[in-house]
Amino acid sequence: MPAPRQALAASLALLLAACSGGGAGDPAPAPPPAAQPPNILFIVLDDLGVDQLTSYGYGGAAPPRMPNLAAIARAGLQFRNAWAMPTCTPTRASFFTGRYPSSTNVLNAVVSTDLANSTISPYEVTLPRLLKTRGYRSALIGKMHLTGTDLGGAPNLPYGHQTLWKLGWDHFDGYLDGAPYPIDTRAGRTGTPEGTYPCGFVPNASIDPTHGADAGACYLATGSCTQIVRGGAITTPGRTCMERGGLFEPHQACRSSVPAHLDFAAQNGYYTAEWIQSDAEGNTRKIGAADPAARGYRSTLETDRAIAWARQQPVGQPWMLSLGYSAIHAPLQLPPVALLSEDTPGRNDNLVCYPRSDGENEGVRASLNAAADLVDAHLVTNLMAEAMDAEIGRLLVELGLAARRADGSLDYQPEKTNTVVVVMGDNGTYVNSVKFTAPGRFDPTRAKGFAYQTGVAVPLLVAGPLVRQPGREVPHLVNATDLYRLFAEIAGADVEANIDPARPLDGQPMRAYLEHPEQASIRTVNFTEMGTNLRNPAVAVTPQPCVIEAASTCFSIFPYKALCDDQGGVWYGEGSTQPGVPAAGYGNCCQVQQYRAARGQGAVDILPHAQKAASDGQYKLVRLSRNQCASSGPDPIMDWVHGRDAAGEPVFDVTDELYRVDMATPNPTLDRQGTALAAGRSPLDAAGLSAQARQAHAVLQAELDRRDVVASYNQRYDSVHCPGDGNRDGVVDQRDLDHWRELSQLNGGQSSWYDLNHDGRTDAADRAIIERHLGRRCAAP
Known part of the structure; x- marks a missing residue:
């Protein structure tokens, strides 16, 4: 892997190291209730704000086609005033803790240079832990950005690949990365200059007579090879090969062995990933990009893994499945043509990600090139959103929650199921993908990363057997933190019995909106925030x-x-x-x-x-x-x-x-x-x-x-208000020493929640802080 990509790998740690077993606040498990409560399917959309959706009356002059999300909105509730946090990790932490970022110190997208102290504490009563009190099994699949990085020496990942298991999930099959890696502009061919193939695949000869090809050999990670020639439904053999998970050798016939210069270990945007898996016993496995199981379009693989886990659950076993789609996060990359309608603009147009448009504008003002780039970004965003929507429809159908009508539309009747479906965005749309034209006229200069409306107004859809008078729109204020209580209410879990009253939740109840159309607003004020995480001085970069x-x-x-x-x-x-x-x-x-x-x-x-x-x-x-x-x-x-x-x-x-x-x-x-x-x-x-x-x-x-x-x-909790109380239970005691001892022996004693002096080490200096304050009781703010 070239040095720039190694550097990128070490920094793509937009991740959160969170976990611990046996925290002081762990709720006691309970057997499943006699009557099975609803299953919960929670879908998180990445960087997709309300500006994209026609169901909200927005979408700009050229909205993406998302008929399946529209069907969910029609069959359930659509919340018009839902707020997330301005960036992903703070929102996602809020989903599963019920707390605002300033209550947890998870203030921004976590990167490798942050301390573990700015990640979810393993001593929180996370949502999967709470649902265990009602007999639920929980899975987290795809992108959720809730762990630290295992790259660069794992500086903020004390529990390693067991992190999600330690936080309470029975099953994890997803990424430690906060986003797909950049597009591999070498198209997986070592020795090829970066930038040669900006789309991530070898174009056809019409697009690039010099580097393109209309025929060649497509090698898979299994070692097999297929000859692909332009013609019929295949307009670009290199793109078809990439969609199959392969690497393309232009102008070549298949050989008996894979050419040495084909680099299957290299990441390529949405068509590769490193998957981390953990099971209910804490067993873990890492699947690298060179593994055939890790190659393919992310929205498809994310859906496949979700379907496989849900189908494995026994009849009568309540479950919650949290599925995080990577789309439509950058990098913007063309999805498989098979996921797009034949008349979708840009479906088979490689020019939207290829610099030929720059040549066409040669001699014209640079602003015209920028305008062309923006049009291309909007086209690719639409394609990625439509592809994800297609996979969401497939998810509902293959889980038996919906069916396809003769015309291909989704027949979704959630009242006939025992599953509540919740869909929410993690923050507003990113700059170049924002719909700034009517209808909507959202503001790309105040989008993701800002606390303004374009940055925090997100879609929230809820459908299921609990919803009365479906097709309604709820105008009241709701917040990402409120989903914690909603899921608890659906499961019948007792929040107050399991949450420390000295640290009450920020989330407000929501179930009444589902069951009572006349319900008045429960929140009087909505809130959002982001800040700067605690940085790790022990990290060189x-x-x-x-x-x-x-x-x-x-x-x-x-x-x-x-x-x-x-x-x-x-x-x-x-x-x-x-x-x-x-x-x-x-x-x-x-x-x-x-x-x-x-x-x-x-x-x-x-x-x-x-x-x-x-x-x-x-x-x-x-x-x-x-x-x-x-x-x-x-x-x-x-x-x-x-x-x-x-x-x-x-x-x-x-x-x-x-x-x-x-x-x-x-x-x-x-x-x-x-x-x-x-x-x-x-x-x-x-x-x-x-x-x-x-x-x-x-x-x-x-x-x-x-x-x-x-x-x-x-x-200032660790330095001023309660030094030594790493588990935030309000007292410095023997449990703090026990937790320190465990974490000081893990991961080389790097940053953890017991790095009390925030120097990037969990060592004797931190133990001394605990011992100096043993017996201290601390007041809440």
Whole structure:
């Protein structure tokens, strides 16, 4: 594997190391109830906001075709005001803990440079643990971004491949990566320059007369080979070979052995993966990209694995299956043509991912090329969404929850099943995939990664035998954290009996919306947030700046150039191709601002260090904490409440912005730049607002102030509020010493939840902290 790909592999650790056996809060198992409660099928969509869906009345001028999701919406409930967190890991952690990010320190997508302290604690009563009290078996399949990385020495994965088992899941068959690897532009052929095949496959000769081919040999990882020739349904032999899980040798006949330069171990976007499996006894297995079982289109393999597990469950055994689709997360890559309708625009058009369009625009303004790239991104997004929707339909049919009509449409009658189906997005759509035209007119500059509406408004569909008067739309505020309580209510699990009253859940009950059409709003305020995870000083690499030009934003999250490139960004770290950038790169976005200003380039926003937002459904208050760029040194550590450094000097600008919002059709009222009713330093001066706006502002400000206190408390828990209490049960005792002893002997004693001094090691220094505070009882914030 070339060095850039090794670097990428070490950083694609958008992962969460969470687990432990025998935590103090573990609920006691109970036998299944006499009457079987409903099964639960929970489907999570990646980077797909409400802007994509025609069932919500949006979708832009050219929406993706998703008839199966529309059928689920018609057969159940559609929640119009559902919020996720702005990025994936915080939302997904909220699903399974019922807590906001600032209650768990899971504040952003977890990468290899973060401490395990910013991952789900193994001492939480996770959802699968809670459901065990009602006899449920639980599986997690596909992408859920809830583990640490096993790459680069596993710096934040104390329990290794047993992590999901330790967190309570009986079955795991998914990824440790937070996203598919970048497209292999060598098409799996070592010695081929990167960039030769931007689609990940060898194109036909019409597209690229120099490097393309209309015939060749398709080798599979099993060692078999098939000759593929252009003609009939096959327009691009190289693409057909990739869809079959193979590597293509252009212009060649099959040989008796696989050519040595074909690299099956290389990752290629959506057509490869590294699968980690664990079972109910904690046995684990890793399936690498070179294994035939790991090759194929992700949406298809994710569906296959979900179907296989559900079919294995005995009659009368209640289960919950959480299925995380990778789509439509970057990299944008053409799906198999077999998953797309024959009249879908771009179905068999390799130009949408091939740079021939640049040649066509030769001599034309660069802005035209950028516009062409954006059109292509929207086309590929639509294709990926349609392919995933097709697999969701197949999932329901093969599980016996639906059938196909003669015209191919989905006949879904959930009231005749014993399975509740829940579908939710993990955050808003990513920049280049956002539908910014009518209907919808969403805002790509305030999309995924931001606490604005485009970044947090997500689809939420619920169907099943508990739903009364299906086809309804629920206008009330709901939150990703609320799903924890919903699943508990469906299973009949007693939340209050199993959750420490000193650490109450943030999630609110939801089942009443299913059963009572007249149910009033249970939430009065919705909330979302993201921040900066605790970084690991023991990891050699550090995140460096990346600028996403389409969003005019700079951030320092990625430790390698390949990740920035994969997101369509411009890299200013080590290895930057920008003229005048030092060989070692810049350390933060303030230096990038200085660089751009010196060259007369436009300024870009710096991704806030922390973002929070609260809404009552009509008004929305957004709070942003940003670096002032007063110096070119390393990014300082933020004081969450006051925005001051250790010397008391201001470091972060903390500003508030108040908006009017709604999620009306055809075009919602969004929190766009320049539309704030009031904006300024926090606390915001609301004197000039109407009485109604002032009253709403007071309520929303109080909510954000409260969450600021919670965030500060939890970030300082190990150092100030309760040193030594690694399991967060409010007392430093022998159990803490026992947990420390276990974790200090695992994974070389690297970062864990008992790395109490946050130095990246679980060692004697942390034991000394526990011993120094033994017997201490700590108050909640």
